[in-house]
Amino acid sequence: MESFKNIEILDLPDITSLTFKKIHRDYLKVLLGSVCLITLVVIVALFVVNYNFQEVLPDFISYVYLGLFLVFILIILFIWIGFSRRKFSIREKDISYKSGVLIKKTTTVPFSRVQHVELDEAPISRLFKLASISVFTAGDSSDDLVIKGIKKTEALKIKEFISEKINE
Amino acid sequence: MNNNSDFTEFSKQSPKGILVIYISLLYKTLKVSWILLFLFLRKFSELSNQKLFYIFMAIGVFLLFLLVRAYLDYKNFQFKIENNHFVLKQGILKKTNTSISFDRIQNINFKQNIIQQLINVYEVSVETAGSKDTEIAIKALPFDKAQALKEQMSVKAMTAESSIIEEEKNPFLIINFKELLKVSLTENHLQSLLIFIALLFGIYQQLSDAFDGLGRKEDFDSYLDIESNAMYGSIIVFLILFVLLFIVALVSSFVRILLFHFNLTVFIKNESFEINQGLLTKKSIILKKEKVQSITVSTNPIKKKLGISFVTFKQAVSGKVNEKKNKLIRLVGCQYHQVLQIKELLFDFQSVENSEKYNSNTYFKSRMYFRSFLGLLIFNSILMVVLQNANWLWFNLILFPLVILLIRLKFKKTFYSFDDEVLLIGKGRIETHIIYLPFFKVQNIKMKQTLFQQRKDVVDIILQTASGKIKIPCIEKERATQIYNYTVYKVEKSTELWM
Numbered sequence: 001m002e003s004f005k006n007i008e009i010l011d012l013p014d015i016t017s018l019t020f021k022k023i024h025r026d027y028l029k030v031l032l033g034s035v036c037l038i039t040l041v042v043i044v045a046l047f048v049v050n051y052n053f054q055e056v057l058p059d060f061i062s063y064v065y066l067g068l069f070l071v072f073i074l075i076i077l078f079i080w081i082g083f084s085r086r087k088f089s090i091r092e093k094d095i096s097y098k099s100g101v102l103i104k105k106t107t108t109v110p111f112s113r114v115q116h117v118e119l120d121e122a123p124i125s126r127l128f129k130l131a132s133i134s135v136f137t138a139g140d141s142s143d144d145l146v147i148k149g150i151k152k153t154e155a156l157k158i159k160e161f162i163s164e165k166i167n168e
Numbered sequence: 169m170n171n172n173s174d175f176t177e178f179s180k181q182s183p184k185g186i187l188v189i190y191i192s193l194l195y196k197t198l199k200v201s202w203i204l205l206f207l208f209l210r211k212f213s214e215l216s217n218q219k220l221f222y223i224f225m226a227i228g229v230f231l232l233f234l235l236v237r238a239y240l241d242y243k244n245f246q247f248k249i250e251n252n253h254f255v256l257k258q259g260i261l262k263k264t265n266t267s268i269s270f271d272r273i274q275n276i277n278f279k280q281n282i283i284q285q286l287i288n289v290y291e292v293s294v295e296t297a298g299s300k301d302t303e304i305a306i307k308a309l310p311f312d313k314a315q316a317l318k319e320q321m322s323v324k325a326m327t328a329e330s331s332i333i334e335e336e337k338n339p340f341l342i343i344n345f346k347e348l349l350k351v352s353l354t355e356n357h358l359q360s361l362l363i364f365i366a367l368l369f370g371i372y373q374q375l376s377d378a379f380d381g382l383g384r385k386e387d388f389d390s391y392l393d394i395e396s397n398a399m400y401g402s403i404i405v406f407l408i409l410f411v412l413l414f415i416v417a418l419v420s421s422f423v424r425i426l427l428f429h430f431n432l433t434v435f436i437k438n439e440s441f442e443i444n445q446g447l448l449t450k451k452s453i454i455l456k457k458e459k460v461q462s463i464t465v466s467t468n469p470i471k472k473k474l475g476i477s478f479v480t481f482k483q484a485v486s487g488k489v490n491e492k493k494n495k496l497i498r499l500v501g502c503q504y505h506q507v508l509q510i511k512e513l514l515f516d517f518q519s520v521e522n523s524e525k526y527n528s529n530t531y532f533k534s535r536m537y538f539r540s541f542l543g544l545l546i547f548n549s550i551l552m553v554v555l556q557n558a559n560w561l562w563f564n565l566i567l568f569p570l571v572i573l574l575i576r577l578k579f580k581k582t583f584y585s586f587d588d589e590v591l592l593i594g595k596g597r598i599e600t601h602i603i604y605l606p607f608f609k610v611q612n613i614k615m616k617q618t619l620f621q622q623r624k625d626v627v628d629i630i631l632q633t634a635s636g637k638i639k640i641p642c643i644e645k646e647r648a649t650q651i652y653n654y655t656v657y658k659v660e661k662s663t664e665l666w667m
Contacts, residue, residue, distance in 0.1 A: 012653045012654060012657050013653065013656065013657060014649070014653055015615075015649060015652055015653055015656070016649055093660040094656060094660060102618060102619055103616060103617065103618045103619075104616070104617045104618075104622070105614060105615065105616050105617075106614065106615040106652075107612060107613070107614040107615075108612060108613050108614075108652070108656050109611070109612040110611075110612070110656060110659045110660045111660075112659060112660060112662075113610075113611040113612065113659060113666070137611040137612055137632070137634070138484065138611065138634045138667060139484050139611070139633070139634030139635060139636075139667070144612060144632075145612065
């Protein structure tokens with residue numbers, strides 16, 4: 001235990017003193033946009049059903065609309081709060097990501113354990129020239145690290161950087 | 169070198185392989201069609217002779233077809249060794265040609281199922297790093313040829329493994345039938361029982377589906393109903409049922425242990441374990457030191473009395489394969505000094521066992537109480553609604569103390585401690601599991617904090633290794649950060665092979 005503390009004070013890189021960088025602002029638009037899109041589809045579907053089956057529908061249909069609206073607001077709120085908490089940081093030897101509203105998570109993956117890196121562009125993200133970086137480790141690691149919403153140019157640089165580190 | 173071990177030309181498996189392939193084909197078809205067969209046997213007397221004749225004809229033709237298929241499978245399965253590659257040609261209509269470089273081969277394992285045991289051939293499986301598709305099994309080789317093949321592949325690939333062929337030394341651990349009996353007594357019988365029930369349930373489901381298809385589900389259900397109605401409500405019957413279940417659990421524990429671990433023999437060679445075990449399917453596994461990600465030493469009160477503990481090795485899993493079971497290697501019935509030897513071989517553990525043990529924060533206990541009582545409450549309310557009476561409420565008098573006891577045990581047994589190299593994590597309720605995880609095996613580390621945990625300033629730490637997750641629940645944030653930082657530091661500094 002004694003030696004443990006010694007190292008800790010002297011030269012252990014500290015995760016808490018790390019400066020994390022926020023992901024790109026435009027990604028909020030992507031998130032909100034896709035939620036709005038899905039909600040729109042649901043509402044249109046509901047309208048069509050409502051219009052065609054007016055006699056059969058129960059009276060409480062308006063509550064369904066209200067509930068839907070509340071869920072929508074809640075999701076938007078979560079995205080809003082959650083968005084400012086999505087942060088990442090890249091050090092010489094590892095990559096870290098923080099996120100979460102109700103459950104706060106911090107993950108660090110050392111480059112020496114990375115098997116490969118992936119760069120993905122989702123349809124809406126592409127409109128804003130955004131990309132996501134996924135880092136994979138070996139074995140049955142179901143939740144490795146994914147950072148969504150980085151400018152594509154920056155993401156390419158990060159990918160390049162990590163790839164170099166892996167091959168070292 | 170005799171002809172037997174020359175692999176430069178394409179060679180086939182032993183002709184006995186036809187039988188092995190044939191039976192495995194038969195087994196596969198039987199597995200999907202046993203319901204049909206069962207129904208056929210039930211209706212046997214009702215069928216006219218002519219129909220019977222046709223049915224037998226069809227079965228005969230089908231069996232013949234399978235035989236031809238097995239023969240063709242055998243005929244078209246050829247392999248050779250060519251400049252440090254293992255080359256395999258297979259396929260009847262769709263020919264595939266696989267070539268594996270020796271340095272991608274991780275393990276070469278021998279296996280014998282019951283048929284292979286009877287005709288004395290070995291199945292050789294070649295395990296590669298990466299995807300599941302490249303896993304190769306040669307179904308039937310005589311022992312000397314199998315050994316020679318392994319020798320040639322491993323000598324060239326991994327010099328360290330060359331001495332595997334050397335004459336057997338004294339086994340490190342050998343568990344005979346009597347000891348196995350003892351071991352099975354100490355098993356988690358509840359788990360065995362559940363597995364057994366799941367098995368039964370699966371069969372019931374299939375049967376009931378079959379009856380359903382014939383529109384005779386009522387027959388089947390009513391038959392079961394009569395049985396269960398007669399029993400309902402009597403306490404003596406409950407007691408008998410309980411004893412019966414207990415016996416079933418014991419027997420299924422024993423059968424399970426016997427099937428998997430029969431004749432368990434372990435050798436230690438060149439910093440790797442060679443493990444042989446199995447009754448119907450004999451398996452021979454070679455476990456290299458660096459592939460072991462973590463080990464778990466488990467005991468429980470009965471095991472302690474008998475002076476044995478189980479050691480479970482966790483090996484790196486290749487790809488996202490759903491074969492975790494195969495990668496879990498369990499040595500049942502290790503004596504104390506054997507456990508020591510295993511630990512000694514793998515890492516330096518002395519100091520970690522002597523260092524201070526830390527418990528989880530008491531929040532962990534509160535959380536478990538909260539969750540269990542909520543669960544019980546929901547369970548009770550659902551029962552109330554479903555049964556519409558309150559006669560069964562006394563049941564809670566047993567359930568609640570039990571839950572409280574289990575939670576207290578779990579909290580007491582959850583601890584962690586560490587030294588410079590190894591992290592020690594204890595868990596368990598009735599069983600005591602102690603996990604040994606060298607820091608440098610970690611692949612990524614995660615810190616998790618819920619809103620409730622934030623108020624108490626505690627976090628969960630989740631360490632991800634190549635063989636799965638290991639969690640330390642609810643520890644003070646300051647200490648967690650230390651562990652987090654130290655783990656990251658250790659992983660980044662280490663130059664050792666971790667898998």
